[in-house]
Amino acid sequence: MTGEHGRWRRLRTNRDWLGFWFMLPAAAFLLLFLVYPLGLGIWLSFTDARIGSPGNWIGLENYEWIIGDAKFQTAVFFTLLYTLVASAFKFAIGLYLALLLNQAMPFKAIIRAVVLIPFIVPTVLSAIAFWWIFDPQFSVISWSLKKLGWIQGNINFLGDAWNARWSVIFANVWRGVPFIAISLLAGLQTLPPSLYEAATLDGATRWQMFRYVTYPLLTPIIAVVMTFSVLFTFTDFQLIKVLTNGGPAGSTELMATMSYNTAILGSRIGEGSAVSTAMVPFLLAAIMFSWFGLQRRKWQHGESND
Amino acid sequence: MAGVTLRQVRKSFGSTEVVHGVDVAIADGEFCVLVGPSGCGKSTLLRMIAGLENISAGEIRIGDRIVNQVHPKERDIAMVFQNYALYPHMTVAANMGFSLALRGETKALIAARVRTAAEILGLAPYLERYPRQLSGGQRQRVAMGRAIVRNPQVFLFDEPLSNLDAKLRVAMRTEIKELHQRLKTTTVYVTHDQIEAMTMADKIVVMHDGLVEQIGAPLELYDRPANRFVAGFIGSPAMNFLPARVNGGCISLSSGVDISLPIKAKLEANREVILGIRPEHLEIAADGFAAEVVVIEPTGSETQLFARVGGQEIVAVFRERHEFAPGQHVRLRPRADCAHFFDPSSGQRI
Known part of the structure; x- marks a missing residue:
């Protein structure tokens, strides 16, 4: 009786156990909201679960089925295209904007705030706005181009497969640029001005300053920001769901929307889970790439004496 | 070049x-x-x-x-x-x-x-x-x-x-x-x-x-x-500046202490001046002016002496070693050729 009591006291006061108790709430959170859903998703992908039936273990059958499915192949292709093209544009425009915003100019604070607008507007709201911009009859773009006399009829933005693909990529770029621009701007502002003065005296042109001073010093931040950007873009859902819902004919279906449409709307939970589980290797590859390819440069390590 | x-x-x-x-x-x-x-x-x-x-x-x-x-x-x-x-x-x-x-x-x-x-x-x-x-x-x-x-x-x-x-x-x-x-x-x-x-x-x-x-x-x-x-x-510790007046053959500090210094021709009698003396140009001498020791700071190679002359603080530096005690009275004399005079209003050298 007293031994039991003593053990309980030790569990309460021992330093190692104390650490464990403090970690417990956070660990419970992670287990409940991250590990459990992920594990459940992977488990379901090996079953023939449907809404209303818990399903039986069917091994890799779902994966065999989706790999041969043309709809899935299109979704993988477009997810990769969407991620690559949108990220490249977001990076180029974001970096350009960051460099621009880093210059001394009038109304700097207001312009910086304006740049953030696409980021603070809820995605669904901006998607609805784009829905109107891309409307087959009332599109402001078609209207403007017609007024300018450049085109005769309306452009079918979301009705044609490739038009729809470029349109949603455009909307994603518009929405993603502020995050990159503001993050890179924060990075630019940490660069000491005296480096540019030194470079001026060394005879560097503006392009050379960017190429040999700004860009290399910004790479660590670019690596982090672009990793996040790629992950966000790859897992995008809202924009597509509202703008095209994967159409026309599945040409703008992303893996995320396909998973939802299959599992929830199509009630084939096992198959939908397999689609979303298939995203994991791609995401891991992106993380590994940024981890190994873009990790801390040699010059960032300090104080070593060899 | x-x-x-x-x-x-x-x-x-x-x-x-x-x-x-x-x-x-x-x-x-x-x-x-x-x-x-x-x-x-x-x-x-x-x-x-x-x-x-x-x-x-x-x-x-x-x-x-x-x-x-x-x-x-x-x-x-x-x-x-x-x-x-x-x-x-x-x-x-x-x-x-x-x-x-x-x-x-x-x-x-x-x-x-x-x-x-x-x-x-x-x-x-x-x-x-x-x-x-x-x-x-x-x-x-x-x-x-x-x-x-x-x-x-x-x-x-x-x-x-x-x-x-x-x-x-x-x-x-x-x-x-x-x-x-x-x-x-x-x-x-x-x-x-x-x-x-x-x-x-x-x-x-x-x-x-x-x-x-x-x-x-x-x-x-x-x-x-x-x-x-x-x-x-220029110079460390900084030069002492003492408001003074040219008084016949000597300089009278505003605090009433008289310092005997050779008077240059440019210094007409009764003129108000600022007397500038570097700390290293003060020496202990029996015919110097009286000062009361406040703080002594020995650095080894030299000794800094903070003293009070008629209500004003001055600093002196000695290469040689002296035994001072706070409160003690010493007699200090500026080296004759090392005194500087400045105009009190313009601050320019006289």
């Missing part, structure tokens, strides 16, 4: 003028130090010579060329910054060779020039390191190496030693002076430390509130300061 000439140089930021018409002539090969308290405009002046700030009025010449409108890279100058401004992502060799690489020099020539500079500065073993892997003094040397490699007409130094610890500062001071004696490149050096100015300069320009107070060789400024500001700025 070339000299640097500043004629009526002015600088305004918006409506505030911070440099009010500066004239300085720096000869070819001279080591010129701009010294003054912070905010006196010395760094601004240096940055104007470098071309990092434009010139509001006046004219700057490097050699025979007026450089007001010349781009910094065309001025043939090199600058060492206070925080070194080394490129953190480049090795020591790349940092030093960057300007040559931008000019499109061949790899072999760059490597040779970098190696020569590195050997002069003792940096040869560190060429492949990154700035973060170097100590403060080594980074300082790399910054100088970057300047040397370009073989410019003028070196500009902007408070290069203020980020180093006291001991290293003294060592680098000697090193920079030695480097100058070896390369004989015209140098403009900005500092707020009068000891640095005194020890390194051929010519010192003392600045205060955007104006030049005095230009001269170090000992000239020490022996014959043109005004009260220079007198107080």
